[in-house]
Amino acid sequence: MLRLSQADYDALRAHGEETYPHECCGVLLGKGGVDGNHVHQIVRAGNTRTDRAHDRYNIAPEELIRVQRQARGLGLDIVGFYHSHPDHPAQWSKTDFEEAHWVGCSYIITMIDKGKATVTNSFLLTGTSEEDKKFLDEQVEVLAGEVGSAKENVQA
Amino acid sequence: MKIHIPTPLRQYTGGQQTVTVGGASIGEALQGLTTNYPELRNHLYTGEGKLRSFVNIYLNDDDIRYLPEKDATKTGDSDELTIIPSIAGGSEIC
Numbered sequence: 610m611l612r613l614s615q616a617d618y619d620a621l622r623a624h625g626e627e628t629y630p631h632e633c634c635g636v637l638l639g640k641g642g643v644d645g646n647h648v649h650q651i652v653r654a655g656n657t658r659t660d661r662a663h664d665r666y667n668i669a670p671e672e673l674i675r676v677q678r679q680a681r682g683l684g685l686d687i688v689g690f691y692h693s694h695p696d697h698p699a700q701w702s703k704t705d706f707e708e709a710h711w712v713g714c715s716y717i718i719t720m721i722d723k724g725k726a727t728v729t730n731s732f733l734l735t736g737t738s739e740e741d742k743k744f745l746d747e748q749v750e751v752l753a754g755e756v757g758s759a760k761e762n763v764q765a
Numbered sequence: 766m767k768i769h770i771p772t773p774l775r776q777y778t779g780g781q782q783t784v785t786v787g788g789a790s791i792g793e794a795l796q797g798l799t800t801n802y803p804e805l806r807n808h809l810y811t812g813e814g815k816l817r818s819f820v821n822i823y824l825n826d827d828d829i830r831y832l833p834e835k836d837a838t839k840t841g842d843s844d845e846l847t848i849i850p851s852i853a854g855g856s857e858i859c
Contacts, residue, residue, distance in 0.1 A: 632855060632856065634852075636852075641772070658853075658855070661855075664855045664856045664857035665853070665854070665855030666853060666854060666855055667851070667852070667853040668852045668853070670821040670823065670828065670849050670851065671823075671826065673852060674823055674826070674847050674849055677771070677847065677849065681769075681782065686772050686782070687771065687772050688772065690852050692854060692855075695856065697856035697857075701854075702854065702855065702856055702857065704853075704854050704855045704856075704857060705854035705855065705856075706854075708819075708851065708852070708853040708854045708855075709854065710773070710819050710820075710850040710851060710852075711771070711772065711773045711850055711852065712773040713772060713773050713776075714772060714773065716854075738807065738808070739817075
């Protein structure tokens with residue numbers, strides 16, 4: 610199960626609406642446990658796939674490193690990522706699967722239908738290697754009473 | 766020098782997010798890493814010993830693939846290596 614605050618849930622969906630018709634992307638910071646990943650903060654990231662941002666996303670490694678440093682400073686870990694599917698279902702694609710390498714992390718996908726966020730789903734990447742990895746449907750629990758802390762990533 | 770380990774690979778470093786290894790170059794440091802934590806090798810390198818295409822390793826703020834001396838780049842105790850798998854995807858089916 611993936612847990613995140615209502616504010617963070619709303620923020621990542623709003624991000625997808627803002628970047629429509631392009632895909633948005635970001636990082637989930639939090640803590641992992643036996644009962645799943647718990648998001649404490651989301652961090653917006655830039656989509657470097659400007660050549661075809663309507664159906665692809667990529668987060669620059671340099672930006673990921675900055676986010677990972679930020680997480681360390683907060684005593685948090687990278688526990689997942691989010692991105693949007695403009696006018697496509699909130700289901701992982703073959704591309705999403707092939708490009709997924711963070712085993713144990715949650716991959717949130719939000720469908721943006723004609724500019725409006727509709728379905729948001731999460732998938733947990735499991736397995737022990739590239740050869741046996743797979744996505745599992747993951748229940749999302751939105752914690753209404755928890756304060757979110759969505760932040761723009763600050764360029765170093 | 767310190768090597769920062771990403772979340773999915775910490776299960777192979779006893780849960781440590783940062784490990785310290787010896788070595789006077791990037792190559793020696795990475796050799797030390799996979800000697801101390803042998804289960805990491807298959808996750809970082811192909812069967813032919815090449816760095817997997819989706820694994821990025823940075824020396825401080827520089828991608829080691831683009832350093833002039835690559836693995837042979839000299840390092841000091843204050844340098845840091847960061848391992849960061851790529852993150853990408855998209856809605857279109859390949």
